[in-house]
Amino acid sequence: xxxxxxxxxxxxxxxxxxxxxxxxxxxxxxxxxxxxxxxxxxxxxxxxxxxxxxxxxxxxxxxxxxxxxxxxxxxxxxxxxxxxxxxxxxxxxxxxxxxxxxxxxxxxxxxxxxxxxxxxxxxxxxxxxxxxxxxxxxxxxxxxxxxxxxxxxxxxxxxxxxxxxxxxxxxxxxxxxxxxxxxxxxxxxxxxxxxxxxxxxxxxxxxxxxxxxxxxxxxxxxxxxxxxxxxxxxxxxxxxxxxxxxxxxxxxxxxxxxxxxxxxxxxxxxxxxxxxxxxxxxxxxxxxxxxxxxxxxxxxxxxxxxxxxxxxxxxxxxxxxxxxxxxxxxxxxxxxxxxxxxxxxx
Numbered sequence: 001x002x003x004x005x006x007x008x009x010x011x012x013x014x015x016x017x018x019x020x021x022x023x024x025x026x027x028x029x030x031x032x033x034x035x036x037x038x039x040x041x042x043x044x045x046x047x048x049x050x051x052x053x054x055x056x057x058x059x060x061x062x063x064x065x066x067x068x069x070x071x072x073x074x075x076x077x078x079x080x081x082x083x084x085x086x087x088x089x090x091x092x093x094x095x096x097x098x099x100x101x102x103x104x105x106x107x108x109x110x111x112x113x114x115x116x117x118x119x120x121x122x123x124x125x126x127x128x129x130x131x132x133x134x135x136x137x138x139x140x141x142x143x144x145x146x147x148x149x150x151x152x153x154x155x156x157x158x159x160x161x162x163x164x165x166x167x168x169x170x171x172x173x174x175x176x177x178x179x180x181x182x183x184x185x186x187x188x189x190x191x192x193x194x195x196x197x198x199x200x201x202x203x204x205x206x207x208x209x210x211x212x213x214x215x216x217x218x219x220x221x222x223x224x225x226x227x228x229x230x231x232x233x234x235x236x237x238x239x240x241x242x243x244x245x246x247x248x249x250x251x252x253x254x255x256x257x258x259x260x261x262x263x264x265x266x267x268x269x270x271x272x273x274x275x276x277x278x279x280x281x282x283x284x285x286x287x288x289x290x291x292x293x294x295x296x297x298x299x300x301x302x303x304x305x306x307x308x309x310x311x312x313x314x315x316x317x318x319x320x321x322x323x324x325x326x327x328x329x330x331x332x333x334x335x336x337x338x339x340x341x342x343x344x345x346x
Contacts, residue, residue: 071098071162071214079217082170085113087217091248098214101247109248111272111338114220116148116174121333123300126151126340127320128252128276130178130223131312132168133158138312145321148172149334153223153254156180156215157192165218174336175219176252179212179240181227191226196240198233205236209243220338221250221272224257231257237265245271250341254309255279274341276309281316289319300332305340 074094079087091110093102101110118124129146130153132139142152143164152168153176154161165175180191182198194208213222222244230236231253241262244251250272253262266273277299280292292308299306310316327334 071216075099075217081166081218084116084169084172085218086166086169088113092217095210095214097211099217100210100213101217101219101249103246103248111220111248111250111341114169114175114218115338116151116172116220116336118335118339119333121335122304123297123332124305124335124340125296125300125327125332126274126305126307126335126337127280127310127324128153128176128223128254128307128337129310129312129316129320130176130225130254131155133161133164135312136160136164138314139164141314142312142317143167143171143173145317146173147321147324147334149324149336150320151176151337153178153252154216154219155225156194156212162216162218165216169218174338176337177213177215177219177222178225179209179222179227180225181230183226183228186229189226196227196230196236198230198236202233202236202239205240206243209240213247219249220336221252221341223252223254226256228257231260231262234261234265237261238269241265241269241271241273245269250274250338252276252307252337252341272341274307274337277306278308280308280310280320281313284313284315286315286319289316290323293319293323297330297332305335307337307340 075087075089075092077089078085087099088104090104090106091101091108091113093100103109104113127149128151129142132142132152133154134157139158146152148171151174154165154168155178158164168175180195182195183189183191186195186197194211196202196205196208224231230240241251251262251266251274253260253273253275255276255278260275262273263275265271278292278296280289282288289310296306296308310320324334
């Protein structure tokens with residue numbers, strides 16, 4: 001650098017130093033002013049971090065559950081669902097609750113009239129899927145997927161249950177009514193307001209049973225919804241099963257109660273009866289369900305017939321539908337429950 005240039009550089013450096021000192025001085029004055037005087041108004045965007053005040057809305061009213069479909073109080077003509085019988089005045093007792101099943105004057109029973117067709121075969125297997133009627137989508141999916149030989153049990157509380165039963169009957173299915181019965185852990189497990197009770201509360205079972213039996217028509221038999229306690233109480237179960245038999249219905253014990261008195265009570269009363277020999281979906285996996293379906297085949301080969309009980313789970317419906325496709329090739333025939341109830345080997 002030349003000697004002439006050095007003074008110019010020195011002057012520029014001094015100017016920069018003075019400018020920097022001035023900026024820092026102004027910043028210091030501003031900081032002091034904010035400290036002493038508080039907030040200094042200036043244009044710009046500020047961020048307010050205080051929580052907003054939100055008015056609490058009034059709690060919305062809870063939607064009431066769908067009410068069960070009210071059955072017709074009077075049925076005065078034969079009603080068909082395709083080729084299947086859905087209602088016959090000869091098989092109906094009129095009541096304030098709705099139509100109750102009864103044995104016709106000529107001795108024809110609802111069990112026989114509403115039974116699904118059964119093919120002959122050496123080794124017969126019946127499957128009952130329960131829980132239909134509450135979930136419309138799940139019920140429709142089961143009707144679409146399951147073969148006609150599978151029997152379907154409907155919960156009496158569902159809306160539009162008669163319409164769904166008509167679709168099941170038209171599809172060739174045998175239909176059962178699920179009757180809610182007291183379990184051991186009642187009321188923690190509560191099958192509904194019309195649950196049949198044991199003990200001293202069984203006196204009210206008659207009116208509850210009439211309400212339940214009148215919800216829809218077209219069923220050949222009844223089965224238990226829960227019911228471990230009631231089924232183990234022979235004294236409470238006897239009048240209930242007597243009513244089933246007097247009305248021409250069979251009772252199907254789905255195997256929920258390990259100590260069920262139903263076989264002994266049915267034998268003593270001479271009531272039409274069948275009991276599940278396998279619970280298919282206590283563990284809801286494809287592997288377990290397939291295993292129990294295979295066990296049914298073993299039981300049928302040994303005893304001539306077997307009955308499996310399952311619930312309306314998607315995996316249960318899927319595995320039953322897949323298993324049934326190759327059933328006849330393996331030497332078995334799928335039949336409704338009524339075909340096994342009425343057999344000598346029951």
